[in-house]
Amino acid sequence: MELIAYFLSLKPLNLLSALPGNIVQGIIWGIMALGVFITFRLLNFADLTVDGTFAAGGAVTVVLILAGIPAPIALAIATIVGLLGGLVTGFLHTILGIPDILAGILTQISFWSINLLVLDGANRAVNVDKYHLIVSLRNISSSIVTMLVFAAVLVSILYWYFGTEQGSAIRATGNNPQMVKAQGINIDFMKVLALGLSNCLVAFSGGLMSQFQGFADIKMGQGAIVIGLAAVIIGEVIGDALIGKYMNFYIKLVFVVLGGVIYYFVIGLVMWLRMPTDLLKLFTASVVAIFLAIPYLKAKTNNSFVFANKGGAQKNA
Amino acid sequence: MLKLRNVHKTFDIGSINEKAALCGIDLQLAEGDFVTVIGSNGAGKSTMLNAIAGVWPVDEGSISINGTDVTALPEYKRAQYIGRVFQNPMTGTAASMGIEENLALALRRGDRRTLRWYITKTEREHYYTELKKLGLGLEDRLTDKVGLLSGGQRQALTLLMATLKKPKLLLLDEHAAALDPATATTVLDLTNNIVLENKLTALMVTHNMTEAIRHGNRLLMMNAGKIILDISGEEKKRLRITDLLERFKELSGVQMETDSVLLS
Ligand SMILES: Nc1ncnc2c1ncn2[C@@H]1O[C@H](COP(=O)(O)OP(=O)(O)OP(=O)(O)O)[C@@H](O)[C@H]1O
Numbered sequence: 051m052e053l054i055a056y057f058l059s060l061k062p063l064n065l066l067s068a069l070p071g072n073i074v075q076g077i078i079w080g081i082m083a084l085g086v087f088i089t090f091r092l093l094n095f096a097d098l099t100v101d102g103t104f105a106a107g108g109a110v111t112v113v114l115i116l117a118g119i120p121a122p123i124a125l126a127i128a129t130i131v132g133l134l135g136g137l138v139t140g141f142l143h144t145i146l147g148i149p150d151i152l153a154g155i156l157t158q159i160s161f162w163s164i165n166l167l168v169l170d171g172a173n174r175a176v177n178v179d180k181y182h183l184i185v186s187l188r189n190i191s192s193s194i195v196t197m198l199v200f201a202a203v204l205v206s207i208l209y210w211y212f213g214t215e216q217g218s219a220i221r222a223t224g225n226n227p228q229m230v231k232a233q234g235i236n237i238d239f240m241k242v243l244a245l246g247l248s249n250c251l252v253a254f255s256g257g258l259m260s261q262f263q264g265f266a267d268i269k270m271g272q273g274a275i276v277i278g279l280a281a282v283i284i285g286e287v288i289g290d291a292l293i294g295k296y297m298n299f300y301i302k303l304v305f306v307v308l309g310g311v312i313y314y315f316v317i318g319l320v321m322w323l324r325m326p327t328d329l330l331k332l333f334t335a336s337v338v339a340i341f342l343a344i345p346y347l348k349a350k351t352n353n354s355f356v357f358a359n360k361g362g363a364q365k366n367a
Numbered sequence: 368m369l370k371l372r373n374v375h376k377t378f379d380i381g382s383i384n385e386k387a388a389l390c391g392i393d394l395q396l397a398e399g400d401f402v403t404v405i406g407s408n409g410a411g412k413s414t415m416l417n418a419i420a421g422v423w424p425v426d427e428g429s430i431s432i433n434g435t436d437v438t439a440l441p442e443y444k445r446a447q448y449i450g451r452v453f454q455n456p457m458t459g460t461a462a463s464m465g466i467e468e469n470l471a472l473a474l475r476r477g478d479r480r481t482l483r484w485y486i487t488k489t490e491r492e493h494y495y496t497e498l499k500k501l502g503l504g505l506e507d508r509l510t511d512k513v514g515l516l517s518g519g520q521r522q523a524l525t526l527l528m529a530t531l532k533k534p535k536l537l538l539l540d541e542h543a544a545a546l547d548p549a550t551a552t553t554v555l556d557l558t559n560n561i562v563l564e565n566k567l568t569a570l571m572v573t574h575n576m577t578e579a580i581r582h583g584n585r586l587l588m589m590n591a592g593k594i595i596l597d598i599s600g601e602e603k604k605r606l607r608i609t610d611l612l613e614r615f616k617e618l619s620g621v622q623m624e625t626d627s628v629l630l631s
């Protein structure tokens with residue numbers, strides 16, 4: 051009886067009405083996921099800086115807007131702060147020889163203090179009625195258009211950049227650093243460059259998120275890396291399933307953004323089902339673990355001896 | 368062209384693993400010298416090539432290429448002078464990138480990486496003709512990922528990459544050792560053609576004495592971090608394996624491991 055009452059209490063219309071907002075937030079996360087894609091997939095560098103730079107992007111944007119600076123300029127400055135964060139991680143790793151994960155964590159932790167200083171507290175609100183914001187909860191239809199334009203432009207820029215001599219040097223660095231050195235490329239420089247670029251995107255995305263939700267919060271970056279990874283991986287798995295061998299780099303980038311949207315849609319669904327929000331992070335982590343495991347397990351069953359034996363037995367029978 | 372003066376390298380100094388790998392190497396190569404290098408395991412052949420390539424700094428001595436002192440230059444800066452092929456076919460190429468992408472990276476060896484598009488149409492045609500010369504059918508697979516290629520194909524590609532932009536010096540470290548005998552012969556013949564056609568200066572380490580005698584105009588034998596034999600010209604042409612084994616025994620005081628050397 052209780053179950054029936056629960057299902058009756060769910061309102062399909064609410065799910066539908068939440069959809070546009072979820073799309074906007076999904077694209078914002080998708081842009082952050084593009085940053086994660088650069089480090090995690092292209093550079094092969096597990097960069098945990100992003101939790102810090104995402105929140106920094108939000109904090110800097112809101113504080114600057116409150117100080118009377120136009121939102122686009124505030125967002126641009128926030129993006130540069132993200133760049134600096136990425137560079138710090140890059141220097142910690144390349145010049146001081148700190149392992150990648152630890153270098154990212156150190157920068158991330160430092161940003162916690164920096165963001166508290168910037169926000170002068172744990173959070174700051176920015177009122178869309180008083181300031182002209184680029185995206186906002188209160189104006190979802192125009193926000194969707196804006197975000198679609200941003201996503202299209204960023205995907206195109208990244209597609210172009212990673213097709214240049216420099217961009218392909220970054221891709222090669224993530225693939226085989228030994229070979230890249232033998233081709234006369236400074237791999238340290240390429241790593242720093244990629245980390246800077248990646249965290250630009252992350253801070254940019256954080257700046258948009260804070261405007262959309264109308265506030266910046268010290269905790270808004272918590273778990274950002276996992277969400278970014280979730281988007282990257284969901285995008286890859288789904289892209290692979292739909293496009294398969296016709297996949298190219300442009301479509302791959304589009305699917306990373308789509309991964310963010312799908313992720314956020316699933317979260318919306320979970321919230322609509324009124325699952326306890328405390329469990330959201332556990333849920334996200336499980337999604338990432340599952341999707342990370344799929345390609346591995348697939349390869350394993352395709353190559354496994356047990357499987358080969360079974361196949362052989364069937365043939366003989 | 369290449370000049371090594373009193374080069375020393377000791378690994379893990381001060382630990383129980385301390386190992387003097389190069390003990391005073393003096394070597395001078397003239398332009399167009401094609402030098403084969405032999406010696407038993409651990410003789411220091413790879414270490415000498417790594418010292419020249421700048422994988423790590425040497426402890427003592429100096430290295431110059433084409434009159435430029437490169438002793439203090441890091442590996443990536445020396446790469447403008449040096450083309451390399453490694454023993455492991457995985458080392459020389461980027462597996463998840465396409466054949467043409469790998470070639471495009473190699474064509475710009477030592478150049479600044481700009482924001483120009485990584486590959487042009489004329490370049491692609493150039494890659495096509497160069498790959499065709501390898502005779503492995505790779506010219507029709509320009510966009511295939513290198514990870515799909517066999518070890519021999521990858522070594523042939525790496526060889527082309529190392530010489531696409533003419534290097535002052537070509538370093539080959541047992542680059543056919545991981546291949547089956549037939550493929551190894553193909554790759555070595557390719558190497559010979561490319562070196563002679565382009566009049567390259569090259570150092571080629573090999574475990575195969577027949578190959579060491581057959582190729583090149585000069586032969587070095589190394590032992591315990593030193594060059595113990597340096598034969599060139601007419602004397603090299605007349606060289607036979609038995610001579611080499613005898614000379615090795617005489618100079619180093621031990622028998623060369625003939626099984627790995629002769630039978631390979
Ligand atoms: N990076 C390193 N760290 C520590 N020791 C090393 C290193 N490289 C080489 N050595 C040591 O230096 C000595 C010479 O090694 P090297 O690889 O030059 O021999 P090689 O002549 O190339 O032998 P092989 O025919 O087996 O390839 C060996 O004792 C080796 O263990």
Ligand SMILES: [Mg+2]
Pocket residue numbers: 412413414540
């Ligand atoms: Mg060796």
